[in-house]
Amino acid sequence: MRLKERPKWQELLPGCVIDEPGNSVNYKTGDWKTLKPVVDKQKCIRCGTCWIFCPEYAYEEDEYGYFNPNYDYCKGCGICAVECPARCIRMEREEE
Amino acid sequence: MKRVGIEVSIAIAEAAALAEVEVVSAYPITPQTHIVEHLAELVANGELNAEFITVESEHTAMSAALGASLAGARAFTSTSSQGLALMNEIVYITSSMRAPVVMALANRSLSAPISIWNDHSDVMNERDTGWISIFANNGQEAYDLTFMAFKIGEHPNVLLPVMINFDGFILTHVIEPVWMFDKEEVKDFLPPYEHPYKLDVDRPTSHGPVGLPDIYTEAKKQQEEAIRNSRKIIDAVWDEFAERFGRRYRAVEEYYADDAEIVLLTQGSVTEAAQVVVDEMRKRGKKWGVVELRLWRPFPFEDLKKVLCNNNIKCVVVLDRAISFGGQLGIVMSEVRSALYHEKNKPMVVGVTAGLGGRDIRFDEYVKMYEIGEKCLKEEKEPDKVIIVGLRE
Numbered sequence: 051m052r053l054k055e056r057p058k059w060q061e062l063l064p065g066c067v068i069d070e071p072g073n074s075v076n077y078k079t080g081d082w083k084t085l086k087p088v089v090d091k092q093k094c095i096r097c098g099t100c101w102i103f104c105p106e107y108a109y110e111e112d113e114y115g116y117f118n119p120n121y122d123y124c125k126g127c128g129i130c131a132v133e134c135p136a137r138c139i140r141m142e143r144e145e146e
Numbered sequence: 147m148k149r150v151g152i153e154v155s156i157a158i159a160e161a162a163a164l165a166e167v168e169v170v171s172a173y174p175i176t177p178q179t180h181i182v183e184h185l186a187e188l189v190a191n192g193e194l195n196a197e198f199i200t201v202e203s204e205h206t207a208m209s210a211a212l213g214a215s216l217a218g219a220r221a222f223t224s225t226s227s228q229g230l231a232l233m234n235e236i237v238y239i240t241s242s243m244r245a246p247v248v249m250a251l252a253n254r255s256l257s258a259p260i261s262i263w264n265d266h267s268d269v270m271n272e273r274d275t276g277w278i279s280i281f282a283n284n285g286q287e288a289y290d291l292t293f294m295a296f297k298i299g300e301h302p303n304v305l306l307p308v309m310i311n312f313d314g315f316i317l318t319h320v321i322e323p324v325w326m327f328d329k330e331e332v333k334d335f336l337p338p339y340e341h342p343y344k345l346d347v348d349r350p351t352s353h354g355p356v357g358l359p360d361i362y363t364e365a366k367k368q369q370e371e372a373i374r375n376s377r378k379i380i381d382a383v384w385d386e387f388a389e390r391f392g393r394r395y396r397a398v399e400e401y402y403a404d405d406a407e408i409v410l411l412t413q414g415s416v417t418e419a420a421q422v423v424v425d426e427m428r429k430r431g432k433k434w435g436v437v438e439l440r441l442w443r444p445f446p447f448e449d450l451k452k453v454l455c456n457n458n459i460k461c462v463v464v465l466d467r468a469i470s471f472g473g474q475l476g477i478v479m480s481e482v483r484s485a486l487y488h489e490k491n492k493p494m495v496v497g498v499t500a501g502l503g504g505r506d507i508r509f510d511e512y513v514k515m516y517e518i519g520e521k522c523l524k525e526e527k528e529p530d531k532v533i534i535v536g537l538r539e
Binding site: 056064069 | 243244245305340343349352353354355360361365367368371372408
């Protein structure tokens with residue numbers, strides 16, 4: 051069942067069950083962050099450490115083997131920037 | 147049906163076995179221990195085809211029962227006092243996640259000081275956790291109500307956990323004559339358990355997700371409606387049971403209430419003791435009666451009004467077996483008083499507390515409770531605090 055944006059109480063399933071697998075992609079948590087990771091591809095060694103450590107699975111591998119953060123889901127925790135062995139990820143303030 | 151002399155704890159375990167529970171997840175605690183011991187025995191002997199999960203704490207006992215129930219298994223747990231207190235977090239979650247677990251609660255007082263004996267402080271502490279909560283006042287009722295609890299909770303229009311309360315030691319450790327069913331007799335009474343959104347790899351569901359401020363209010367409203375509406379099913383199940391097996395259960399039970407001037411409002415095993423007192427005192431000309439609040443949640447507002455506001459009853463003395471510190475003291479008393487608040491011909495509501503931490507209530511102390519009611523009627527004044535009967539001071 052696809053929930054409406056702001057459901058009435060009668061429209062919820064018992065116990066707030068979610069019966070649509072994987073629907074968390076519909077909920078974009080990217081606007082929670084104040085800092086965003088920016089990858090310097092000159093220094094990146096394409097090791098994938100950021101992809102492994104990201105608790106939100108927000109890194110996606112591109113066709114050249116680089117890993118790019120998906121800002122729709124990245125919450126800006128900064129774990130990737132700390133773990134990056136090449137020190138190529140910088141946390142920058144989000145500008146509107 | 148066969149009438150056997152049996153320890154009430156064993157009868158309750160047999161009621162769970164009769165319902166063919168699939169998962170028993172429980173931790174031993176006095177005075178509940180014999181219940182899970184007997185279930186462990188039935189499983190070990192191959193008499194009950196269930197998974198018995200030996201957990202390391204009550205918190206886990208409740209958690210495992212919740213998970214099992216959502217996975218589609220009929221789940222049962224049992225505890226007392228500190229065990230229930232330790233479960234508290236998951237008790238609230240179980241009703242909120244709509245898992246129809248059945249819990250047999252051998253009522254025992256809460257520490258400190260450490261007391262393994264009976265009162266109702268454990269269940270009152272869990273009053274607002276969203277469980278259907280029912281009191282039994284003897285072994286037969288504990289057996290019947292435990293068995294019926296599965297049918298109530300698992301009903302697709304209910305899907306809520308049910309706790310059956312029975313007094314620790316006073317009932318659990320006493321051998322009583324109990325009419326026990328054969329499996330054949332009740333075969334079609336209890337339908338198989340089907341949770342409409344059970345955990346299933348072929349039809350994946352997520353349970354217990356985050357509810358942001360935008361959804362939490364609606365979730366709680368839905369839960370409140372669910373327990374309020376469960377009343378129809380509770381009545382229907384009890385009615386069907388009465389028609390088929392002859393024993394009737396009501397949300398509010400009366401004993402001489404129709405022509406009594408003063409009634410004592412009770413929960414649990416004190417009900418029958420109070421009835422003995424009423425029998426004796428009626429011989430001495432006292433127009434006294436007993437009203438038992440069997441169904442605690444959902445609270446039976448209408449039934450209670452109908453029984454108590456009948457024009458004859460002038461005073462209801464509410465016997466609380468727990469204390470709300472710094473509040474009205476009497477938890478049941480304050481609920482009864484507020485339930486009657488808008489009624490025109492409501493009786494005076496007087497609160498007494500007794501039988502805390504396993505202290506027996508003697509014949510003369512029951513009489514004292516009624517006499518407190520008489521005194522209040524004479525003085526035309528509801529006391530502003532609960533009177534503790536049997537207190538040394």
